[in-house]
Amino acid sequence: xxxxxxxxxxxxxxxxxxxxxxxxxxxxxxxxxxxxxxxxxxxxxx
Amino acid sequence: xxxxxxxxxxxxxxxxxxxxxxxxxxxxxxxxxxxxxxxxxxxxxxxxxxxxxxxxxxxxxxxxxxxxxxxxxxxxxxxxxxxxxxxxxxxxxxxxxxxxxxxxxxxxxxxxxxxxxxxxxxxxxxxxxxxxxxxxxxxxxxxxxxxxxxxxxxxxxxxxxxxxxxxxxxxxxxxxxxxxxxxxxxxxxxxxxxxxxxxxxxxxxxxxxxxxxxxxxxxxxxxxxxxxxxxxxxxxxxxxxxxxxxxxxxxxxxxxxxxxxxxxxxxxxxxxxxxxxxxxxxxxxxxxxxxxxxxxxxxxxxxxxxxxxxxxxxxxxxxxxxxxxxxxxxxxxxxxxxxxxxxxxxxxxxxxxxxxxxxxxxxxxxxxxxxxxxxxxxxxxxxxxxxxxxxxxxxxxxxxxxxxxxxxxxxxxxxxxxxxxxxxxxxxxxxxxxxxxxxxxxxxxxxxxxxxxxxxxxxxxxxxxxxxxxxxxxxxxxxxxxxxxxxxxxxxxxxxxxxxxxxxxxxxxxxxxxxxxxxxxxxxxxxxxxxxxxxxxxxxxxxxxxxxxxxxxxxxxxxxxx
Numbered sequence: 001x002x003x004x005x006x007x008x009x010x011x012x013x014x015x016x017x018x019x020x021x022x023x024x025x026x027x028x029x030x031x032x033x034x035x036x037x038x039x040x041x042x043x044x045x046x
Numbered sequence: 047x048x049x050x051x052x053x054x055x056x057x058x059x060x061x062x063x064x065x066x067x068x069x070x071x072x073x074x075x076x077x078x079x080x081x082x083x084x085x086x087x088x089x090x091x092x093x094x095x096x097x098x099x100x101x102x103x104x105x106x107x108x109x110x111x112x113x114x115x116x117x118x119x120x121x122x123x124x125x126x127x128x129x130x131x132x133x134x135x136x137x138x139x140x141x142x143x144x145x146x147x148x149x150x151x152x153x154x155x156x157x158x159x160x161x162x163x164x165x166x167x168x169x170x171x172x173x174x175x176x177x178x179x180x181x182x183x184x185x186x187x188x189x190x191x192x193x194x195x196x197x198x199x200x201x202x203x204x205x206x207x208x209x210x211x212x213x214x215x216x217x218x219x220x221x222x223x224x225x226x227x228x229x230x231x232x233x234x235x236x237x238x239x240x241x242x243x244x245x246x247x248x249x250x251x252x253x254x255x256x257x258x259x260x261x262x263x264x265x266x267x268x269x270x271x272x273x274x275x276x277x278x279x280x281x282x283x284x285x286x287x288x289x290x291x292x293x294x295x296x297x298x299x300x301x302x303x304x305x306x307x308x309x310x311x312x313x314x315x316x317x318x319x320x321x322x323x324x325x326x327x328x329x330x331x332x333x334x335x336x337x338x339x340x341x342x343x344x345x346x347x348x349x350x351x352x353x354x355x356x357x358x359x360x361x362x363x364x365x366x367x368x369x370x371x372x373x374x375x376x377x378x379x380x381x382x383x384x385x386x387x388x389x390x391x392x393x394x395x396x397x398x399x400x401x402x403x404x405x406x407x408x409x410x411x412x413x414x415x416x417x418x419x420x421x422x423x424x425x426x427x428x429x430x431x432x433x434x435x436x437x438x439x440x441x442x443x444x445x446x447x448x449x450x451x452x453x454x455x456x457x458x459x460x461x462x463x464x465x466x467x468x469x470x471x472x473x474x475x476x477x478x479x480x481x482x483x484x485x486x487x488x489x490x491x492x493x494x495x496x497x498x499x500x501x502x503x504x505x506x507x508x509x510x511x512x513x514x515x516x517x518x519x520x521x522x523x524x525x526x527x528x529x530x531x532x533x534x535x536x537x538x539x540x541x542x543x544x545x546x547x548x549x550x551x552x553x554x555x556x557x558x559x560x561x562x563x564x565x566x567x568x569x570x571x572x573x574x575x576x577x578x579x580x581x582x583x584x585x586x587x588x589x590x591x592x593x594x595x596x597x598x599x600x601x602x603x604x605x606x607x608x
Contacts, residue, residue, distance in 0.1 A: 002305075018135070018467075019254065022135075022316065023131050026075060026128075026131055027127070030323060033324050034323075038264065039256075039266045040253070040257075041263055043257075044253050044257025044262050044267055045262070045263070046254075046258045046403035
């Protein structure tokens with residue numbers, strides 16, 4: 001039976017922290033984009 | 047098209063081939079040819095990821111969709127940022143760390159050879175066909191607009207792409223992608239600026255006209271499994287689709303396997319996470335502005351010039367009568383658009399403004415109805431589908447853009463097609479050689495031998511794609527079957543990769559889960575055909591994981607083997 005490779009992420013805690021930071025940054029950019037799109041829709045809807 | 051426009055196209059094509067040949071250094075080994083010796087910087091890989099996903103259909107079809115249907119298509123990408131972040135901490139470290147050439151190679155290390163071969167085979171079937179359709183879409187448009195034989199249009203994009211992909215490998219593909227992505231963004235921005243300048247009302251009025259016609263409606267909050275473009279389809283179904291595409295499709299996985307390190311691979315994916323939705327919104331907004339532009343300039347009744355010519359020649363009286371009514375309807379709509387802009391400037395809260403918006407919508411419906419008659423006439427005369435969304439932007443560009451910019455746009459469409467095809471040819475060759483030839487046919491051979499076979503495989507897949515593209519019209523139903531078949535297994539393959547990250551999942555569970563996942567999606571597809579394909583990915587992935595976990599894990603498999 002083949003096993004998973006040994007070279008998996010070295011530190012799960014550091015990985016989780018990096019994930020949270022990245023998620024926050026990416027989501028912040030997306031929230032701003034979606035907010036602008038929502039304002040565009042709302043401002044010009046008749 | 048003006049000679050200067052053609053000069054821009056020729057210079058672009060010549061430069062792409064020259065640069066590809068220049069990049070052939072460093073591809074004397076298999077790892078250099080397929081993975082650039084894992085040496086590329088994150089920003090180049092990131093642009094390559096974006097260029098691969100952005101095809102010519104995005105340039106001509108998505109902008110056309112913006113003109114006819116508005117901005118709501120952007121919801122399709124709402125799951126992408128989350129998918130990229132999830133991949134960055136799950137599959138990317140696994141795959142990059144495993145030092146594999148292909149995503150499927152990893153599955154044999156984790157499970158067994160049959161799971162690897164089945165997933166690799168499914169990839170070859172679906173991507174082999176889709177590669178042809180990627181060339182076919184812009185080739186058909188170029189043929190209709192410039193009057194060339196279809197084979198010429200296919201060759202114009204296909205041959206340079208095959209040349210630089212065969213000779214330069216992934217190095218050439220990635221660096222060509224970088225330049226092509228820049229060219230695409232410049233072309234889109236240039237058209238955006240031209241539109242803003244040439245629309246004869248202020249930007250605020252232009253957006254008010256688009257809003258009144260429903261073109262700025264982005265969000266649809268209804269929970270409807272049959273509609274692809276809703277907030278929930280985009281966030282839930284879109285996340286699973288993007289996880290499948292970026293996490294398990296070799297045409298994307300191979301991009302980030304070329305990165306210098308796991309962190310650089312992650313960063314390359316995050317470039318898409320940051321920029322995809324804003325870029326897609328800009329592309330749709332260009333289409334919306336083309337819609338506004340044609341409120342003040344008479345648009346063609348049929349955007350496909352070949353259909354327009356044939357309808358006029360076959361039924362001159364009927365065509366002329368439709369065109370006369372169309373001109374009247376368009377003139378009425380222009381009056382309504384100007385009245386709306388005036389009413390907004392006077393008082394946006396007044397009932398006059400709401401009445402002007404209603405009037406514009408009625409005039410727009412009248413224009414659409416007359417155009418519907420013209421489309422029906424074209425379909426009768428030509429015997430071909432007359433839907434012309436893909437022709438709106440090319441026609442606008444060639445009729446309205448200043449000299450030079452039209453050439454830039456044509457080069458941009460070619461760049462979008464070529465960047466997608468090149469990545470696919472490269473990944474089809476790597477899967478053919480690594481997952482089949484080296485695994486089953488000739489496990490022991492020199493690196494030079496595998497390199498030669500890889501170049502041959504790239505060329506063969508390239509020729510196959512060109513042949514599929516040339517006969518795309520007659521292969522229409524076959525291509526549709528393959529695309530539909532593709533939606534059966536995309537989510538299921540994602541399920542297998544998810545299982546690979548769960549320690550107690552075993553090889554039997556992965557294989558049985560994969561088959562069960564595909565069968566379940568097929569049942570849903572035929573039993574409830576109205577369910578949007580975005581949900582197929584969710585159903586497939588969840589089924590594989592559930593079935594895989596119910597089957598014996600590695601420990602019980604090992605015990606049974608003893």
